[in-house]
Amino acid sequence: MAASSIKFVSYEYNHGPSFGAVVGNDIVDLSDAGPSLRAVLAGGPVTNLEAVVACRKPTVALDHVVLLQVVPDAGRIICVGNNYPKDNNPPGTDANAPPVLFMRTPQSLVGHRQSIVCPSASREYDFEGELAVVIGKGGRRIPPERSLSHVAGYTCFLDGCMRDYQKHSLTAGKNFDSSGACGPWLVPAGAIADPQNLMLTTRLNGEVMQQSSTSAMLRSVAAIISYISIFTHLEAGDVIATGSPAGSGINRIPPRWLHPGDRIEVEIEEIGVLANTVISEPNV
Numbered sequence: 001m002a003a004s005s006i007k008f009v010s011y012e013y014n015h016g017p018s019f020g021a022v023v024g025n026d027i028v029d030l031s032d033a034g035p036s037l038r039a040v041l042a043g044g045p046v047t048n049l050e051a052v053v054a055c056r057k058p059t060v061a062l063d064h065v066v067l068l069q070v071v072p073d074a075g076r077i078i079c080v081g082n083n084y085p086k087d088n089n090p091p092g093t094d095a096n097a098p099p100v101l102f103m104r105t106p107q108s109l110v111g112h113r114q115s116i117v118c119p120s121a122s123r124e125y126d127f128e129g130e131l132a133v134v135i136g137k138g139g140r141r142i143p144p145e146r147s148l149s150h151v152a153g154y155t156c157f158l159d160g161c162m163r164d165y166q167k168h169s170l171t172a173g174k175n176f177d178s179s180g181a182c183g184p185w186l187v188p189a190g191a192i193a194d195p196q197n198l199m200l201t202t203r204l205n206g207e208v209m210q211q212s213s214t215s216a217m218l219r220s221v222a223a224i225i226s227y228i229s230i231f232t233h234l235e236a237g238d239v240i241a242t243g244s245p246a247g248s249g250i251n252r253i254p255p256r257w258l259h260p261g262d263r264i265e266v267e268i269e270e271i272g273v274l275a276n277t278v279i280s281e282p283n284v
Helices: 037-043 046-054 142-152 221-231
Strands: 009-011 016-023 026-029 077-081 098-104 113-118 131-137 152-159 181-189 200-205 207-213 239-243 263-268 272-282
Touching: 016 046, 016 098, 037 046, 037 181, 046 181, 131 200, 131 263, 152 239, 152 272, 181 239, 221 239, 221 263
Parallel strands: 077 239, 113 272
Antiparallel strands: 009 016, 009 181, 016 026, 077 098, 131 152, 131 239, 152 181, 200 207, 200 263, 263 272
């Protein structure tokens, strides 16, 4: 079985949360390999599971489960801002400047096909499609030339944010519950020849809003990982969102905000499509 044919998901079925490998349109359950995908990543590369997957029959059809964000119990979700050329980037934003970083909480994200929530408190719910990296091998002070060897795989990321709240608090604007998404699955690093040569497209109700190659990043995946590892020991299961190209709602005239009923899709070449529908915030 070719490595490129296997993708890894976290999902929920009859007996609660689990994780497994996607082969075709089915899932091969791997929950006996550890309590979570994050725990398995800490034990070694996901490629170690390929032989196990090859010997097992499918457990459930992919369409019959609820897909969770790729690493539901991620210890950290570190996001990079201003990492593509844009007219409204702050002065001094270039490839030689340190990256702008912020954090998201796990509960601010959902999985593929799950609903994202338009909060009643905000009138400026925006979208940003991104490539996300999942760390497989931990490390500190990782040199750029070795950074990619620490990557378990790649996935799609929707950095949904409330721009009106972001004006006074980046943390608040980026962390409304269920406002973003991560998925649909983890594609092993070995299946991606070059993370800096992937086409990223974000569509709102079928209309292309953002489209760029990851080659346009101001700071490469390798450079981002190396920089973050200067100040913290990266751990298996950490998620790093690498920034979003031009075209998000705030940069349009007039601005294009997300509203209940909208469908937002983030597609990345060689990875797949992360699709979510916007709903109103439930009454408490």
